[in-house]
Amino acid sequence: MTNIRLTAFKWVPPLAQGLVRDLRVRWALEEAGLPYEEKLLDFGDQNKPEHRAVQPFGQVPVYEEDGLTLFESGSIVMHIGEKSPVLLPVEPGARARVRTWMIAALSSVEPHVQTLVTIDLFFAKEEWAPLRRPSALAAAQTRLNAVAAALAEREYLEKQFSGADVLMTSVLRMLRHTTVVSDIPVLAAYQARCEARPAFKRALADQLAPFQRYAPVAA
Numbered sequence: 001m002t003n004i005r006l007t008a009f010k011w012v013p014p015l016a017q018g019l020v021r022d023l024r025v026r027w028a029l030e031e032a033g034l035p036y037e038e039k040l041l042d043f044g045d046q047n048k049p050e051h052r053a054v055q056p057f058g059q060v061p062v063y064e065e066d067g068l069t070l071f072e073s074g075s076i077v078m079h080i081g082e083k084s085p086v087l088l089p090v091e092p093g094a095r096a097r098v099r100t101w102m103i104a105a106l107s108s109v110e111p112h113v114q115t116l117v118t119i120d121l122f123f124a125k126e127e128w129a130p131l132r133r134p135s136a137l138a139a140a141q142t143r144l145n146a147v148a149a150a151l152a153e154r155e156y157l158e159k160q161f162s163g164a165d166v167l168m169t170s171v172l173r174m175l176r177h178t179t180v181v182s183d184i185p186v187l188a189a190y191q192a193r194c195e196a197r198p199a200f201k202r203a204l205a206d207q208l209a210p211f212q213r214y215a216p217v218a219a
C-alpha cells in the first residue's frame, strides 16, 4: 500500500515521450525509495474542473500524499527531498546550495531551453522562426556554458548527487533534438552520468510504459 499518488498523462506524442515533467517526480521518488501509485489522465481530462482544482494550469504532474496536494515539479522534488538525504543533504549549507541549484535549473536555465524547444518543436514553420532562433540558441548556450563551468571540477552540482541534478538533467534532456548539449562535453558527460543511475532508468521506463499500452491505434 502506498500513500503517494502521481498524476501523469496516459499518452503523449513521441516528441514529448521521456520528457513529460512527471519524469522528474518519478525519478526523485525512485531515488528516495518511495513507492507510488499513478493516476493517468486521458486527453482532455486536464481541463476538467476536478483536475484544475489540483493543478490550476491544467498540467501535469500533480502529487498527492495523505491529503497534501502539490503541483509544480520543482516544488514536488523539493518536498520529496525532505524525505531523503539522497536528494537533499543533511548538512545545512549543502542543503541550501542544493536548493539554490534546483531554483537555478528551473528559473535560470529552463526558460531559455524552453524557448528554444518551443521554437523548434511547435513553431519551426513560422516565418519568424529563423529570425528568432539564433538569439534563443545563443541565450540557451550562454546559460549552459555557465552550468558547464560550474561542473568543470566536480561530477554533480553539489559534492554528491542530489535533487538539483534531477532537475538540471531533466532540463538538459529537453534539448535531445539538438546537438546543444553534446557540443559541450562537460555537460554531455554530466547528463550521461546522471541518466546512468538505476533510479533514472526505472523512472523513465515507468513513464514510457503507459505510452506503449495506450498508444492510439492507427485507423
Ligand SMILES: N[C@@H](CCC(=O)N[C@@H](CS)C(=O)NCC(=O)O)C(=O)O
Pocket (backbone or CB within 6 Å): 019, 020, 021, 022, 046, 057, 058, 059, 060, 061, 071, 072, 073, 074
Ligand atoms: N512548471 C510546471 C510545468 C508543467 C508542464 O509544463 N507540464 C506539461 C507537461 S511537461 C503539461 O502538462 N502540458 C499540457 C498543457 O500545458 O496543457 C512544472 O514544472 O510542473
